Amino acid sequence: MSRSISFWAARAALTAAIAFLLLQLAAGVWLFARHGWAAVNFPYPLDYGEGPLLDQSLRLVRGENIYQPTLTEPPFVIANYPPLFPLVQAPFVAVFGAAFWYGRAITTLSILVSALFIGLTLQRLTRDVAAAVAGALLLPSFAFVLHWSAFNRVDGLALALACAALYAVARNPQSRRGVALVAALLTAAIFTRQSYALAAPLAAFVFLLSEAPRRRAFELAAMVVGTSLVLGLVLQLMTGGGFLFHIVTANVNPFSWNQVRFRAEELRDNLPGLLVAAGLFLLAGVFWRPRSWWLAAPFVLGAAASAVTIGKTGSNVNYLYELCAALSLAAGALLALPGSSFGVAPWLRAALALALAFQVQSMVAWSEEEYAPRVLGRVEQRAELERMLELVRSAEGPVLADEFMGMLPLAGKRIELQPFELKQLADAGLWDERALTGRIDAGEYAAVLIYDPPDWDSFDERWTGRQQLYILTGYTPGERIADTVVYRPN
Numbered sequence: 001m002s003r004s005i006s007f008w009a010a011r012a013a014l015t016a017a018i019a020f021l022l023l024q025l026a027a028g029v030w031l032f033a034r035h036g037w038a039a040v041n042f043p044y045p046l047d048y049g050e051g052p053l054l055d056q057s058l059r060l061v062r063g064e065n066i067y068q069p070t071l072t073e074p075p076f077v078i079a080n081y082p083p084l085f086p087l088v089q090a091p092f093v094a095v096f097g098a099a100f101w102y103g104r105a106i107t108t109l110s111i112l113v114s115a116l117f118i119g120l121t122l123q124r125l126t127r128d129v130a131a132a133v134a135g136a137l138l139l140p141s142f143a144f145v146l147h148w149s150a151f152n153r154v155d156g157l158a159l160a161l162a163c164a165a166l167y168a169v170a171r172n173p174q175s176r177r178g179v180a181l182v183a184a185l186l187t188a189a190i191f192t193r194q195s196y197a198l199a200a201p202l203a204a205f206v207f208l209l210s211e212a213p214r215r216r217a218f219e220l221a222a223m224v225v226g227t228s229l230v231l232g233l234v235l236q237l238m239t240g241g242g243f244l245f246h247i248v249t250a251n252v253n254p255f256s257w258n259q260v261r262f263r264a265e266e267l268r269d270n271l272p273g274l275l276v277a278a279g280l281f282l283l284a285g286v287f288w289r290p291r292s293w294w295l296a297a298p299f300v301l302g303a304a305a306s307a308v309t310i311g312k313t314g315s316n317v318n319y320l321y322e323l324c325a326a327l328s329l330a331a332g333a334l335l336a337l338p339g340s341s342f343g344v345a346p347w348l349r350a351a352l353a354l355a356l357a358f359q360v361q362s363m364v365a366w367s368e369e370e371y372a373p374r375v376l377g378r379v380e381q382r383a384e385l386e387r388m389l390e391l392v393r394s395a396e397g398p399v400l401a402d403e404f405m406g407m408l409p410l411a412g413k414r415i416e417l418q419p420f421e422l423k424q425l426a427d428a429g430l431w432d433e434r435a436l437t438g439r440i441d442a443g444e445y446a447a448v449l450i451y452d453p454p455d456w457d458s459f460d461e462r463w464t465g466r467q468q469l470y471i472l473t474g475y476t477p478g479e480r481i482a483d484t485v486v487y488r489p490n
Contacts, residue, residue, distance in 0.1 A: 014346040017353035024360040028141025036108040039150035044385040050152040051406030055415045057089040067242035078250045078421040082191040085154040098409040103152030110156035111149045115139040117163035124170045125292040126336035135332020142324040143367040144317035150375045155318040161189035162200035169204045173211040183223035199302030199322045210294040253313040260311040273359030274327045281334040292333040300326040384482040395446035402462045403451035419462040440470040443489035453483045
């Protein structure tokens with residue numbers, strides 16, 4: 001009798017814990033949906049990097065080389081990433097013209113697709129529906145994912161392709177055709193964002209090593225490396241040698257361990273439960289090694305290694321995307337361990353679910369307090385940004401801008417300069433800026449828009465000293481729109 005009561009008490013506790021967890025995850029997904037909807041419906045730039053990617057798609061539609069080998073004539077711009085994301089946007093550009101909604105929609109949907117594949121992967125490996133749903137819904141609940149998915153950026157598509165590859169390898173590791181599909185998806189992720197050459201390929205390789213026949217792991221490595229080298233060589237030849245300069249040389253910025261330390265402390269302070277969960281899963285796998293461990297463990301380790309590159313100057317929370325996906329996968333796999341691998345009573349599983357629920361509750365509060373206002377605050381500047389667009393559109397000549405350079409393609413103008421990227425090249429001695437400063441000095445630019453928020457010196461961070469001098473001496477500051485000072489030639 002007492003054993004029966006204990007059993008039903010444990011089942012009731014587990015059901016309640018799972019229900020509470022799903023409720024918190026639903027809150028995170030609802031915030032993600034509202035945040036994404038606001039971004040997709042906002043017609044103006046939300047982020048510095050949105051404009052260059054839209055401009056690249058426009059240039060591809062016009063048949064231009066976005067990886068120009070020399071920067072002696074305008075446009076003085078850098079295509080930091082491989083071309084897949086601008087190519088995906090190109091048909092929308094051709095049909096709808098310059099706009100941000102389709103790029104943001106692709107990114108938002110890509111996060112949902114990534115979550116779906118995380119859930120499908122967990123279901124395939126653990127046969128645990130609750131763990132699969134929890135792991136899937138966890139991804140949109142991360143503050144970093146919520147924030148960055150609102151932008152027209154490459155990272156969401158790259159993550160979706162990587163997560164699709166992990167599901168493909170979990171679904172059919174024995175088949176050569178299945179491995180070929182995994183290789184194609186991994187290569188596509190790499191040619192969306194080059195940093196995706198580490199975590200997901202490592203996870204797929206290790207997982208295939210754990211499955212028979214082991215030669216599939218080496219076949220996968222050969223396919224990914226071989227295809228990537230061939231595609232890279234083709235692009236290098238097609239662009240006259242510009243491809244590697246843009247995605248490699250122009251991306252080697254100064255590195256700061258202080259930035260790594262800051263992000264590590266942010267993770268420690270806001271995601272302690274998930275970090276502990278990932279550590280417990282890695283440790284448990286050393287002793288019990290469930291099938292999910294061979295995929296999730298190397299993915300966590302590879303994503304953590306990749307996340308360290310956030311110390312590069314100009315980096316942002318997108319460098320933590322893969323780590324968020326890896327933590328989601330590991331948390332779901334850990335939730336599936338009790339009962340399936342250990343034969344332990346549901347009490348442990350209920351405790352894990354409850355701990356994860358409180359972690360998610362904390363994550364949602366963190367997102368609402370710190371990250372959601374960043375995009376929603378920009379959305380509230382709609383009237384000012386509409387006025388800025390009219391100013392850019394009516395300018396009789398080219399315009400330079402930093403934070404709001406995305407206004408230029410919207411106004412039918414090309415982006416002449418990406419100030420931050422070219423400042424890094426100038427500081428490294430890889431670009432002679434006199435071709436630009438001569439034009440500034442000659443008053444060729446109808447306006448220069450300098451972002452000037454109260455808490456950050458954008459002018460000093462994004463513009464070289466010589467550029468600042470020519471702007472300050474040859475142009476007069478005028479109106480201030482959305483924390484941006486409009487300089488016009490004297």
